[in-house]
Amino acid sequence: MNNAAKNKLKDNLLKYFGILCTLSGLIALAIFIIDILMDGLQRLDWEFITSLPSRFPEKAGILTAWTGTVWVFCLTALIAIPIGVAAGVYLEEYNKKGALANLLEINIANLAGVPSIIYGILGLEIFVRILNLGGSLLAGSFTLALLILPIIIVATREAIRTVPKTIKEASFALGATKWQTISRQVLPASASGIITGVILALSRAVGETAPLIVIGALAYVPFVAKTPMDEFTILPIQIFNWVSRPQHGFIINAAAAIIVLLGFVFIMNGVAVYIRNKAQRKGQ
Amino acid sequence: MLKAKEYIIEKGLLLCALITALTTIGIILVLTIEAITFFKEISLVDFLTDTQWTPLYSEKHFGVLPLLAGTFLTTVIAILVALPIGMGIAIYLSEYAPKSFRKTIKPLLELLAAVPTVVYGFFALMVVTPFLQKIIPGLSGFNALSAGIVMGVMIIPFISSMSEDALHAVPKSLREAAYGMGSTRLQTVFKVTIPSASSGITASAILAISRAIGETMIVAIAAGQMPGLTFNPIKPVQTITAYIVQVSSGDVPFGSLEHSTIFATGISLFVLTFILNSISFWVSKKYHRQYE
Numbered sequence: 001m002n003n004a005a006k007n008k009l010k011d012n013l014l015k016y017f018g019i020l021c022t023l024s025g026l027i028a029l030a031i032f033i034i035d036i037l038m039d040g041l042q043r044l045d046w047e048f049i050t051s052l053p054s055r056f057p058e059k060a061g062i063l064t065a066w067t068g069t070v071w072v073f074c075l076t077a078l079i080a081i082p083i084g085v086a087a088g089v090y091l092e093e094y095n096k097k098g099a100l101a102n103l104l105e106i107n108i109a110n111l112a113g114v115p116s117i118i119y120g121i122l123g124l125e126i127f128v129r130i131l132n133l134g135g136s137l138l139a140g141s142f143t144l145a146l147l148i149l150p151i152i153i154v155a156t157r158e159a160i161r162t163v164p165k166t167i168k169e170a171s172f173a174l175g176a177t178k179w180q181t182i183s184r185q186v187l188p189a190s191a192s193g194i195i196t197g198v199i200l201a202l203s204r205a206v207g208e209t210a211p212l213i214v215i216g217a218l219a220y221v222p223f224v225a226k227t228p229m230d231e232f233t234i235l236p237i238q239i240f241n242w243v244s245r246p247q248h249g250f251i252i253n254a255a256a257a258i259i260v261l262l263g264f265v266f267i268m269n270g271v272a273v274y275i276r277n278k279a280q281r282k283g284q
Numbered sequence: 285m286l287k288a289k290e291y292i293i294e295k296g297l298l299l300c301a302l303i304t305a306l307t308t309i310g311i312i313l314v315l316t317i318e319a320i321t322f323f324k325e326i327s328l329v330d331f332l333t334d335t336q337w338t339p340l341y342s343e344k345h346f347g348v349l350p351l352l353a354g355t356f357l358t359t360v361i362a363i364l365v366a367l368p369i370g371m372g373i374a375i376y377l378s379e380y381a382p383k384s385f386r387k388t389i390k391p392l393l394e395l396l397a398a399v400p401t402v403v404y405g406f407f408a409l410m411v412v413t414p415f416l417q418k419i420i421p422g423l424s425g426f427n428a429l430s431a432g433i434v435m436g437v438m439i440i441p442f443i444s445s446m447s448e449d450a451l452h453a454v455p456k457s458l459r460e461a462a463y464g465m466g467s468t469r470l471q472t473v474f475k476v477t478i479p480s481a482s483s484g485i486t487a488s489a490i491l492a493i494s495r496a497i498g499e500t501m502i503v504a505i506a507a508g509q510m511p512g513l514t515f516n517p518i519k520p521v522q523t524i525t526a527y528i529v530q531v532s533s534g535d536v537p538f539g540s541l542e543h544s545t546i547f548a549t550g551i552s553l554f555v556l557t558f559i560l561n562s563i564s565f566w567v568s569k570k571y572h573r574q575y576e
Binding site: 007008010011014015017018019020021022024025026028029031032035036039082083084086087089090091094095103104106107108109110111113114115116117118119120121122125126129146149150153177178179200203204206207208209210213214216219236239240243244251254255258261262265266269273 | 286296303308314315373394400402403409410411441470491498499504532538547560562564
């Protein structure tokens, strides 16, 4: 074999190694999902979704868990979206180059890498104890809002950056003020990017477990939360609790609850990707 | 009037941006203040040198080394899985794959990072461990190996997407020069593209390590609750994060010395990840400057 043929062979080997790597991640994911479906689908019925938790695996359901997750989702969105988008607008449009902006940018990059459980410790001290919210939905949602703020801010900044300068200049030329330009031109033009980022951030919040365990969300809550001040549980914590038990029945329950959680997360990711692709097509 | 409104809006937006600074200050203050109360009772030297961690037992030892060992072990396993696969994906997608394939595969790979970690914990405990037990006799029901492997799968997208971006940012002219000299794609990748993108790739690897250190639910579910100074991957271990979960989900009274251990271990975790994140941020800043 001459040198050129050897090199060609090596080149092809690298190519197939790359394909193998790409597929291995996806195959792992597929195996996991198939296994979950096989374990959990048999258990997933209307009764499971509408039943309260119980000591008996065959009677236990996820009503309090998924309603808790919906509560947390809505409250976190209400808190995090306005603050995150506002912060992103400020950093991108008002203070792009100052020393403060520089400091905040480094800070946000660092916050994005802080382990989620540390946010739990912060939430425990600030929201649960100092603000005396207890292990309530509100305390949990504030904690998760802080956790996803960096994601929303970064997404907002990136989306705003793609708005053509000409649009802004045209608006200024017509006599619009800075805020009028931002609220009527820049934000609508960058909406799809911001929405994509917000959905991905919220999908992360929905799957978070550790910080909420730390702030004291309970594994066993026998009632559906009615106000933001109620104690709560969420799907991931319910799953964690069931996985930790020895009885096989609870493992099946955990798999069924995972199907519901994954359904939620995958739908959100799908919507985010759809919006992003649609916006890209429009942009071309 | 309009001017006043503009002024108020700008300050309002500034306030929102400052919340991120307050978050960092809050984290540092909370961890430091609570850790100081802990270190008033347990000396820092004991904390860093004692080889046992048993705050929840009657005979109490407060040495963080076993928790660090558990964290280190699961992280190393995760990186050993994620780095070669992640790099393989990055190289394939940026240098070999057709554009249409790239476009469909990227969102699918991102799904790997979107799966909640508690779900990965379930996989590690219920799928990976039983499977590995068939191959490795003596593998405990809770072990560092399965937790580490599954954690590796989880962080693949972090490495692959950041490294791919870094490879992609290498100017086309460099590649073309290499091809012009008669290099194959493999030679171009290893001799030109990867060296040029090395800082971006390094940054992604460091960030992935930091992710693995801070990851909680997989290790809390599948790695066990046995802090020990061991580097044996088939035995149960406990990581810093899993310990914090154990204390938080138990009924340790608030304000007790046992409970304050979560702040001492929490600050160790924070410092560790903070250093890694800063290095990663600094390295990637440097590489951005390179080609702009």
